[in-house]
Amino acid sequence: EVQLVESGGGLVQPGRSLRLSCAASGFTFDDYAMHWVRQAPGKGLEWVSGISWNSGSIGYADSVKGRFTISRDNAKNSLYLQMNSLRAEDTALYYCAKAYRYSVAEVYFDYWGQGTLVTVSS
């Protein structure tokens, strides 16, 4: 059974940093691209970032480019999102999502974690 468990969310002041983690199990982690998708309270879904199976291809939404960094550790079956210079508009539930294949581009998400909540407020 595929499991994706996010952690690392919390309350943080504007301008500060936070690192999210996603622990994956139930599938061969290094065969698949992984992504972060967020959902602001009461709002829709927004793709944030994605990383290919071997970290060779990475993409970011314009809203987070230059502030967020995605990475993965295939030996630990883990995905990360380093979030710097956080803003109030980054407040959201952050989901870890598995792509259906190895690449960042042209993929839908076949499994999702339950999310970790990030609140940016002073």
Added chain:
Amino acid sequence: EIVLTQSPGTLSLSPGERATLSCRASQSVSSSYLAWYQQKPGQAPRLLIYGASSRATGIPDRFSGSGSGTDFTLTISRLEPEDFAVYYCQQYGSSPKTFGQGTKLEIK
């Protein structure tokens, strides 16, 4: 960036009825790279349809997707009580991947 517009915003129907949800793209979605997700309160999204018309593993056949180019439809043939939720479309043919704003399917 491709903007996806879903309609209606809210759809009120009764169990047993047929639901038709629309997703319109601001430009053509390449290779029909369109997916549909279902999200219930407090839960993560669940993949229903990919490639515009292929059902994901374990999805009942009352769910079907159709369309191409800029116009796509999710149809639920006979609504079950567990189908009342929010539905999102997503295009993944162009970067960035984008989602529609969602259609809330509520019990009438």
